[in-house]
Amino acid sequence: MKKIGFFLGCNIPFNRPDVEYSARYMLNELGVEIVELEGAACCPAFGTMPSVDLVGWAAASAWNLSIAEEKGVDIITGCGSCYGSLNEARYHMEKHPEIKEQVNKILGKVGKEYKGTVKVWNFINFLYEEIGLDNLKSKIKYNLNGLKCAVQTGCHNLWPSRAYPTNEDNTFYPTRLREICEAMGGVAPHYSTITDCCGMGALRSAASEKSLALFKKKLDVIKEELNPDVTVTGCSSCLLQFDAGQALLVEQKKLDYKIPALHIVQVAAIAMGADVEKATAQASIPLNGVITKIKGGN
């Protein structure tokens, strides 16, 4: 049985634990054993240690990476920031052995060591490369029944590609998440702003109105070009913006439509028969039509 260390990060366990439930359900259905990374901390997020000091960032990330190394597993994460921060810290340590050396001096004081043997996956690349689309298709109970999906891969799942162990053929024309949705019976066309940022993250903190206005531009294009049943993200931060951020725009009367939003692990878990209440427990935009359509597939 394939094993994987599930790196939870912060937003998934504390803001969107329905994504954690869904990921656990999905991995179990796929026959992947989840290894808990006990004691794992924040990735750390880009506004914290990476903005303070390079060695401090690498040390905080290496703490997490070393836990997976001790357990002999690779890491998977559903948050783009976690994927980006862990992989970039890893990249810096690989490229600059002196940083790795400093990090190991720090870790050594608490009895730990970072070797550099662990690989960090996101769910898109894991489903695409490790599980395989045909295998994924064989594990679902309900096909997506033509569900029209507007996909949002997420910035950190794409760039900087130099730091990532695996990636799209063309990061400015991503297709993997579209192919995953389509393998499960959905329809996931390209649209013109597919790689545009959702505006979540530092921009949302620093300039909330500008962030939401940027997001609205993207939503309007999605609505006009695709008019989808659902948006499907590969990143928990994007999910927060597409769901709660969109609900906020509606509340502020800046948006007169609603597009339901799900993380790819939620879509897959529901298609595999997960408890819908748990799998969508924190959704702000109603998902009734989406669930009905999926449950109508076979």
Next chain:
Amino acid sequence: MEEGGVNVIDLTQGDESFVKELEGLGADELRECIQCGKCGATCPMALAGLEFFIKRIVHAANLGLRDVLLEDSSVWGCQSCNRCVEICPMDIKPYEVIQALRRAAIKVESCPANTYEGLRNLYKFGHAVFPKGFEERRKKAGLPEKPPTALSYDELRKKYQEVLKQTILEEIAPFPLD
């Protein structure tokens, strides 16, 4: 910039030592920038309408405009999306210029309050993002109240804090590391 005015950069404000400081903080290829503008064309900060976005920030950094960059909050609005790193033809790694600027800013306490809040949460709980009410949310999703992270393991969290204490956080944190 005054409303309706022209934003003129006063080159006499330039400070060469600031450029060197940024190079030492991770912006090691800063001097290679040819101001082609590719980073600005793909930057979400520019699309969102922030006055200072990546191209202008790299330009100002090259001119050594310390005060301009440390006073303007745009540097903290960067999404860390790394489109600019991907697309830069000169390998400036523009986002790493942002990181260097933030590292310089934090040394002189020129950063938003939520930066310290994130750092405090990171140290105290092991999680920078630590919203209230998560226990109820987790229960609703059928999960234990606490995730199996540093939050659930006091001894491991203390070890993690020991790791952080050995970083520059020990010098710059405006909260006790105990």
